[in-house]
Amino acid sequence: MSERIITISREFGSGGRTVGRMAAKALNIPCYDQEILEELARKSGFTQGYIQEQGEYAAHAGWLSNALASRFSDGLTSQDRLWVLQRELILELAEKGPCVIVGRCADFILREKADCLTAFIHADMSFRAKRIVEVYGQRQDSPQKRLQDKDRRRAAYYQFYTDSQWGQARNYHIALDSGVLGIERCAELLTQLY
Amino acid sequence: MSERIITISREFGSGGRTVGRMAAKALNIPCYDQEILEELARKSGFTQGYIQEQGEYAAHAGWLSNALASRFSDGLTSQDRLWVLQRELILELAEKGPCVIVGRCADFILREKADCLTAFIHADMSFRAKRIVEVYGQRQDSPQKRLQDKDRRRAAYYQFYTDSQWGQARNYHIALDSGVLGIERCAELLTQLY
Numbered sequence: 006m007s008e009r010i011i012t013i014s015r016e017f018g019s020g021g022r023t024v025g026r027m028a029a030k031a032l033n034i035p036c037y038d039q040e041i042l043e044e045l046a047r048k049s050g051f052t053q054g055y056i057q058e059q060g061e062y063a064a065h066a067g068w069l070s071n072a073l074a075s076r077f078s079d080g081l082t083s084q085d086r087l088w089v090l091q092r093e094l095i096l097e098l099a100e101k102g103p104c105v106i107v108g109r110c111a112d113f114i115l116r117e118k119a120d121c122l123t124a125f126i127h128a129d130m131s132f133r134a135k136r137i138v139e140v141y142g143q144r145q146d147s148p149q150k151r152l153q154d155k156d157r158r159r160a161a162y163y164q165f166y167t168d169s170q171w172g173q174a175r176n177y178h179i180a181l182d183s184g185v186l187g188i189e190r191c192a193e194l195l196t197q198l199y
Numbered sequence: 200m201s202e203r204i205i206t207i208s209r210e211f212g213s214g215g216r217t218v219g220r221m222a223a224k225a226l227n228i229p230c231y232d233q234e235i236l237e238e239l240a241r242k243s244g245f246t247q248g249y250i251q252e253q254g255e256y257a258a259h260a261g262w263l264s265n266a267l268a269s270r271f272s273d274g275l276t277s278q279d280r281l282w283v284l285q286r287e288l289i290l291e292l293a294e295k296g297p298c299v300i301v302g303r304c305a306d307f308i309l310r311e312k313a314d315c316l317t318a319f320i321h322a323d324m325s326f327r328a329k330r331i332v333e334v335y336g337q338r339q340d341s342p343q344k345r346l347q348d349k350d351r352r353r354a355a356y357y358q359f360y361t362d363s364q365w366g367q368a369r370n371y372h373i374a375l376d377s378g379v380l381g382i383e384r385c386a387e388l389l390t391q392l393y
Contacts, residue, residue: 174367175321177368178379179375182372185372194388198384
């Protein structure tokens with residue numbers, strides 16, 4: 006595995022997924038995001054909705070809910086099992102050739118396995134709040150509350166499975182503020198650095 | 200104050216200062232670094248060596264040494280006094296016009312005062328260890344030990360005076376790994392984004 010891969014970690018609502026798709030299109034390589042969900046659903050039997058939640062976010066109630074979570078006969082929680090499948094799948098995708106992989110700790114999973122450009126996309130709360138309402142619509146909770154919850158749980162998930170800090174600049178080759186620089190500009194920068 | 204300014208925060212040994220100088224040269228604007236030391240020495244009466252240490256690094260022994268530190272008649276420690284002078288000087292420099300300012304929490308000091316592009320330059324330990332020996336020569340302590348000490352004290356200084364976390368991607372518009380991307384490439388990216 007030595008193909009050149011772009012991994013994109015991102016804050017919820019920052020447009021990191023769109024940055025990944027735009028960069029992949031410009032480079033004419035695949036961007037894996039929805040495909041990962043579909044493949045994991047096929048392999049695990051979990052629904053895509055469950056995978057979307059459990060494959061990047063710590064459970065709401067934290068350790069307690071984990072301790073009480075249903076376990077498989079091998080002692081793994083369903084979230085642990087999803088992590089194992091997700092890791093295998095990302096390693097397989099990396100073997101196929103150059104690509105962009107969005108989220109799912111791919112930066113960590115591939116850190117010594119492939120030639121990666123690791124990116125982190127973030128933006129301030131007001132930019133993201135506006136964007137999640139445009140993209141995902143209104144919910145009962147305010148956009149700010151939704152973002153705080155997502156940020157906290159994504160950071161906890163990353164910390165738990167990688168033992169390193171999510172969003173720390175030194176963990177990425179490039180980190181960009183999509184709110185200030187613009188989503189298109191971020192995609193251009195990644196394309197150019199590839 | 201609305202001039203366009205690049206602020207560069209950097210890990211010791213990452214080449215952030217060189218990135219700043221190269222970008223400033225390409226943009227034909229001044230890069231303030233040594234000038235800040237000289238001006239602060241003139242205003243404060245402290246030596247440049249003292250300012251270089253105390254203007255970006257927490258004291259070695261932490262809180263205890265701070266509690267025991269000599270204080271001026273206004274109750275400020277010498278490090279607090281230096282912070283006040285440094286802050287005033289950076290605000291003055293920002294008023295003069297477009298420029299690059301390296302280090303000294305300029306990103307925080309100018310956060311609502313000027314139109315800034317805030318950058319963070321970092322690199323892994325082996326890149327920085329090699330580089331500090333080339334640039335600053337050998338010392339009694341190993342390069343790794345020197346870097347760990349500098350990183351820890353710089354982070355503590357930043358946290359103390361800005362109440363935010365040094366090196367957290369979301370605090371900067373762009374964060375770059377100079378070890379992977381190369382110092383020249385980092386300078387080009389900043390020049391291009393300016």
